[in-house]
Amino acid sequence: xxxxxxxxxxxxxxxxxxxxxxxxxxxxxxxxxxxxxxxxxxxxxxxxxxxxxxxxxxxxxxxxxxxxxxxxxxxxxxxxxxxxxxxxxxxxxxxxxxxxxxxxxxxxxxxxxxxxxxxxxxxxxxxxxxxxxxxxxxxxxxxxxxxxxxxxxxxxxxxxxxxxxxxxxxxxxxxxxxxxxxxxxxxxxxxxxxxxxxxxxxxxx
Numbered sequence: 214x215x216x217x218x219x220x221x222x223x224x225x226x227x228x229x230x231x232x233x234x235x236x237x238x239x240x241x242x243x244x245x246x247x248x249x250x251x252x253x254x255x256x257x258x259x260x261x262x263x264x265x266x267x268x269x270x271x272x273x274x275x276x277x278x279x280x281x282x283x284x285x286x287x288x289x290x291x292x293x294x295x296x297x298x299x300x301x302x303x304x305x306x307x308x309x310x311x312x313x314x315x316x317x318x319x320x321x322x323x324x325x326x327x328x329x330x331x332x333x334x335x336x337x338x339x340x341x342x343x344x345x346x347x348x349x350x351x352x353x354x355x356x357x358x359x360x361x362x363x364x365x366x367x368x369x370x371x372x373x374x375x376x377x378x379x380x381x382x383x384x385x386x387x388x389x390x391x392x393x394x395x396x397x398x399x400x401x402x403x404x405x406x407x408x409x410x411x412x413x414x415x416x417x418x
Contacts, residue, residue, distance in 0.1 A: 222262065224255045236410045237291055246287050249280045256280075257395075274390035275377075281398040282375035285368060285405050286347045292409035293353055297341060301412070302357035308339040309349060347372050360408045367401045374398070 230247040237243045259265065260273045296302050316333040323329065339349070351372065355365050374394065 220263075222255055222258050224251055224258065227251060230254075233406065234288070236414050237288075239291060242287060242291055246284055249284050249287075253277055253280050253284075271390050274392070274395055277395050278371070278374050278390060278398055281395075281402050282347075282371050285371060285402050286350065288402075288405055288409050289350050289354065289368070290343075290345070292359070292412045293341065293350055293357075295413045296357065296359060302353075302359065304341055305338045307353040307357040308341055309352065310336055311339055312336055359412055360405075364401075364404055364408060367397075368405065371398050371401050 227244070227247050230250040231243055233250065234243045234246050237246070256273050256277050260270060265273060293302075293307075297304050297307075313335045314332040315335060318331045319328055320331045321329040339345075341353070348369075351365055351368055354360050355362065374390075
């Protein structure tokens, strides 16, 4: 009986990828971004070297889209956090407004089920947090004019593609990811990395 042959996928070490994010001072974030980048390269090499086709190929492309979008979101989060900290933008002006109501007072009771109330409406801005939604970050970049609208549109397109991971909500067979999608995602990621690098380092002497 012939022995099973093993196949080794070679990818660069983590330090190679961390150099791409050298402008990020948050070491935990930098490491996580580097790990995701390394995994993307691994997936690309698997697809290329093993000549995958059909559903396996689509699944690899889907995974690449997901991880690329996660890198974009992570880099944008850091950029926005830094811009707020360095007062390039005001948190109150770029985050969405929220409404809350207090001091309820009964004005008139129509019947046992219906009342007319007088309330105090309070308007405030959401706080930028670790779990702020991807779309909210995109909107904040747009309001703060931190990057151009064309790049925001590209990011939103990538964000929408990443959302197609909830299988129960899909209306068609999940086989629509292509190499063109992958190349577009990589271009978007590169543009975002360079844009955020500029946002976070142009005040450094």
